[in-house]
Amino acid sequence: MLTLHELSTSYGPVKALQQVSFTAREGEITAVLGANGAGKTTLLRTVSGLQRADSGTIELEGRRLGKVAADRMPGLGMAHVPEGRGVITELTIEENLRLGGLGRGRRVQPADLDRVYDLFAILGDRRAALAHTLSGGERQMLVIGRALMAGPRMLLLDEPSLGLAPRIVAQIFDLLRGLVQSDGLSVLLVEQNARSALSVADHGVVLNLGRVVADDDAATLAADDQLRHAYLGF
Numbered sequence: 001m002l003t004l005h006e007l008s009t010s011y012g013p014v015k016a017l018q019q020v021s022f023t024a025r026e027g028e029i030t031a032v033l034g035a036n037g038a039g040k041t042t043l044l045r046t047v048s049g050l051q052r053a054d055s056g057t058i059e060l061e062g063r064r065l066g067k068v069a070a071d072r073m074p075g076l077g078m079a080h081v082p083e084g085r086g087v088i089t090e091l092t093i094e095e096n097l098r099l100g101g102l103g104r105g106r107r108v109q110p111a112d113l114d115r116v117y118d119l120f121a122i123l124g125d126r127r128a129a130l131a132h133t134l135s136g137g138e139r140q141m142l143v144i145g146r147a148l149m150a151g152p153r154m155l156l157l158d159e160p161s162l163g164l165a166p167r168i169v170a171q172i173f174d175l176l177r178g179l180v181q182s183d184g185l186s187v188l189l190v191e192q193n194a195r196s197a198l199s200v201a202d203h204g205v206v207l208n209l210g211r212v213v214a215d216d217d218a219a220t221l222a223a224d225d226q227l228r229h230a231y232l233g234f
C-alpha cells in the first residue's frame with residue numbers, strides 16, 4: 001500500500017529521518033513507535049507532503065509521491081490526522097465533518113455523514129452541538145471522522161492516544177480495528193504509547209534517532225523484552 005525507501009528528512013543540521021525504509025501493507029494497521037524525538041511526526045509529515053524529504057522515495061499504491069503537494073493527497077486516497085486534535089471549536093460537529101469532505105471533489109452526501117455517525121454514535125447524537133463542548137476523546141473521534149469524510153484508503157494518524165484515559169484509548173483503537181476489518185482501510189499509526197499501539201496493530205516499525213531499529217509483526221515486537229526495554233518504554 002505504502003512503501004518508503006531510504007527516506008531521509010532534515011531540519012537544517014538536524015537529521016530527523018535517516019534512510020528509513022519499510023512497507024505498510026493494505027488492510028493493516030502499521031504502528032510507528034519510538035521515544036520523543038525519534039522522528040515519528042516527521043515521518044508522517046514527510047509522507048503526506050507537508051515536509052520535503054532530502055532523499056529517498058515514497059510510493060502509495062505503486063505511485064511515486066515525491067513531488068505531490070499536501071493538498072492533493074485526499075484525491076490520491078490518503079488522509080492525515082495530525083497530532084493535537086485540530087477541531088474547529090466554533091463550528092458544529094457536523095460542520096467540522098463536512099469540511100473533511102471538501103477534499104473529495106464532489107458534494108458531501110448524507111451517506112458520507114451517516115457512515116461516520118454509524119462508527120461514532122456520540123457524534124451523531126450531538127451533530128448540532130458546537131465542537132468546543134466535546135471531551136478530548138470525542139474530539140479525537142471527530143478528527144478521525146473528519147479525515148474519513150474524504151474517503152481515504154490510507155489513514156495517517158499522529159498520536160491519537162495523547163492525553164486520553166486508557167479506557168478511551170482502548171475504545172478508539174477498537175473502532176479503528178473495526179474500520180480496518182470492515183472497510184479494508186490501511187492505517188499508519190504513530191504512537192508513543194507502544195503497548196496500546198501494539199495491541200491493535202498488525203505490524204510495527206520502531207524508530208530511534210531517525211533510524212529504523214526494528215520492523216516486524218506487532219506480536220513479535222511486543223514479545224521482545226530487550227527491544228521493549230530499550231526503545232518502547234514498557
Ligand SMILES: Nc1ncnc2c1ncn2[C@@H]1O[C@H](COP(=O)(O)OP(=O)(O)OP(=O)(O)O)[C@@H](O)[C@H]1O
Pocket residue numbers: 011014015016034035036037038039040041042043192
Ligand atoms: N520544526 C523543526 N525544526 C527543527 N527541528 C525539528 C523540528 N521538528 C522536529 N525537529 C527535530 O527532529 C527530530 C524528530 O522530531 P519528531 O517531532 O519527528 O519526533 P517524534 O518522534 O514525533 O517526537 P514527539 O513524539 O516528541 O513529537 C527531533 O530531534 C526534533 O527535535
